[in-house]
Amino acid sequence: MQETGLTMSNKPLFHLQKTRSLLALVVCTGFSLFCTALFGELPELASPSTATGAATSARFYGGVTADDGLSYGASFGGDQLLDILAEIQVQPEHINTLGNLYLLAVLGADTLMRVESGDFVPWDGTIGSLQATSPGKTLQAIEPLTLVENTPLGPAGLAGASLQIYLAYDTTATPGQLYYSGAPLSFAIAAEASDAASFTFYVASISTPIVQNRCIVCHTSTGVAATSALHYVNSSVEGYQQSNYNALIDYIENAPNGSSLILSKPQGTLHGGGVQLLPGSAELQLWSDFVASSLNDIASTGGSTGTTKNIFSNVAKMDNEQTLRKAALLFAGRLPTTQEINSVIGAGEEQLAVSLRGLMSGDGFENFLI
Secondary structure: OOOOOOOOOOOEOOOOOOOOOOEEOOOOOOOEOOOHHHOOOOOEOOOEEEOOOOOOOOEEEEEEEOOOOOOOEOEEOOOOOEEEEEEEEOOHHHOOOEEEEEEEEEEOOEEEEEOOOOOEEEOOOEHHHOOOOEEEEEOOOEEEEEEEEEEOOHHHHHOOOEEEEEEEEEEOOOOOOOEEEOOOEEEEEOOOOOOOHHHHHHHHHHHHHHHHOOHHHOOOOOOOOOOOOOOOOOOOOOOHHHHHHHHHHHHHHHOOOHHHHHHHHHHOOOOOOOOOOOOOOHHHHHHHHHHHHHHHHHHHHOOOOOOOOOOOOOOEEOOHHHHHHHHHHHHHOOOOOHHHHHHHOOOOHHHHHHHHHHOOOHHHHHHHHO
16 A cells, blocks of 8 residues: 555554545445456465564455456456456465454545445554454455456446555454555556536536535535435535536436436425525526436436446545544544634645645654654
């Protein structure tokens, strides 16, 4: 991982530079035991490591393939059917001991751990908070894993994304020790060649005047409408337009009566936020045109999630204030001041990065590093 630093206390195991907010999400991707003998030999991940720095004979393997293991690559089209495979070969003396398997995913500046339920949740970089994806198992000489099977990742919400996957395990044979792949399984998914008509319309006519200026006041994961099925992210979040568009398409297509409710609620019908788009207004006409365009795109493509679940459809990134609070507690051991909070509210990522760097000094940060 980037800027790796290791300790065995509740201090960071991996020191990761973060200038963007963390993801809080649920990911419903298949993750199961799989016989990698059906595929070609997996590439070995370099630099097997331990949390204490001790040498290890454990080995870690991983690869992404679009041809059933005949070859493994690092760059794929969004519509290619992919298998993402991994394998942990534990040290011989750890065979038949009780242990845990861990899986971490890095998406941009965000680091996530896969927990036992199958969800990916944010990881703060400390051993104390690390959760196993396969806890309390009797370790075998080879632990094969399948992360994704025969799935295109473009429709799954990862077009244009780069990901890194890390593997790790521990065992009761060496309490407090962690064995992990020092180098990740890295791959990228190509961006979509062209945008749907409804997305082009959304960016031009809906995103700023309606979603950013009206809806997002309440419809966020921490807002007044946090219990709603429709959440947006603000414009300081990278890729916010695509994320909010995806949220709308998912609601229109999959929510019960979604295409009707998305029109009636902004006019005040059964809407906790009251009237947002006045009948007969130009904004309501734009909103109606967008819904019609979206339904046309959904019909022409057979449905955006008809065959593949959008694995990041529930992504909701923390805003600047939430990120600053988390960073202040982690780096400085305190809550941010009012002045620090005010400096990032409504600001872009550059200002957030400046504020985060400001926390990386003094006794609190020194204790964080030790």
